[in-house]
Amino acid sequence: MPDATGLELLARDLGERTPGSILDTEHFRGKGAVEVAPATIVETLLALREAGFTALMSVHGVDYYPDEPRLGVHYELLDMSKLDRVTVRLRVPTGAPHVPSVTPDWPTANHQEREVYDMFGVVFDGHPDMRRILMPEDYEGHPQRRDFPIGGEPILFTHNEATGPRWFE
């Protein structure tokens, strides 16, 4: 893990390389995180790759409801020679959830970006195959958003059969 000083140095290098890309840094419980502007994510990850973080371990989606901007994407990077990890975060609003795709540079992000799109509705521009991956293709909504209803469908028991949905008629 880069310590707090190392994280600030890393963030300074990234900010010098792509001006305006670094919005914030956070060092929490021994883990460093860099928050970047969504438009600069591709350049940031490529710069981190040159700095030694050669493996993109995972891509996550987050819903920060009720904070704005609501949706977040986390990229976990690993330096396999120094055993270093760093998290790159970005946040986009639900109104325009567009993020440049990193799939052309990191092929492992292909399915993970599709899953983030499926569950949170973040659209990755430039992704070669931006479809749902888990839910049916005609499914409406993004079920991992925090304002998505948990269940909603009443269970058919004998006692409420008459009031339940009469779908079989």
Place this chain on the structure above:
Amino acid sequence: MEVVRQKIETPEDFRARQLRARDMLRGDLEGQDLEQYVQERVLTTTLDKAVDWARGNSLFPLTFGLACCAIEMMSIVGARLDIARFGFEAFRASPRQADLMILSGRVSIKMAPVVRRVYDQMLEPKFAIAMGACSSSMGVFNNYAIVPADKFMPVDVHVPGCPPRPEALMHGIIKLRAMVQEDPSMGWRRRYGGVGTEEVVPTAGEHATGENVFTGAGTEASDA
């Protein structure tokens, strides 16, 4: 031809049938020997009852595991519980040869059309057991991805539990056997559209059409 079920009202009625059977055996045995043989060996019944009795004792389950409940389902064919004792031992790998579908686990909304299609391909008479909390009422997975079995297919027996112990599934199968042997009509199943065997025939059009080989009526291909 309509099969009319004859009721045996009184012991005298039953006795009359025994006497008729005794007449048929006359010649091979005589006297007291014949009387004893008939009373011990011959039992008269209706064809319906005999067929239901045989049917209930030879249900072949479908080899179809969905989730963790499938582990419990597998164990009932093992040596400890051994449903071969009741004639259920042959798990068939094809819906054409199976009589009983055990929904062993949670059914996701993507899996539901597949389950319904496999169920539609089974030949009559066919039965279904919803095993475990998930397939009956979504259980701990009560969320956006899971659908209870009652919503898309007729279920004869629900076995509660998470997962049910093999003994519980055994009890469910025995209950189903009793139902098959005593009340085979299952008229309630019609309202689910679950009667008959449906084969999905690929056509040139956009939608495949299904043909119900039981009623002969063509239906829209059931993707739900």
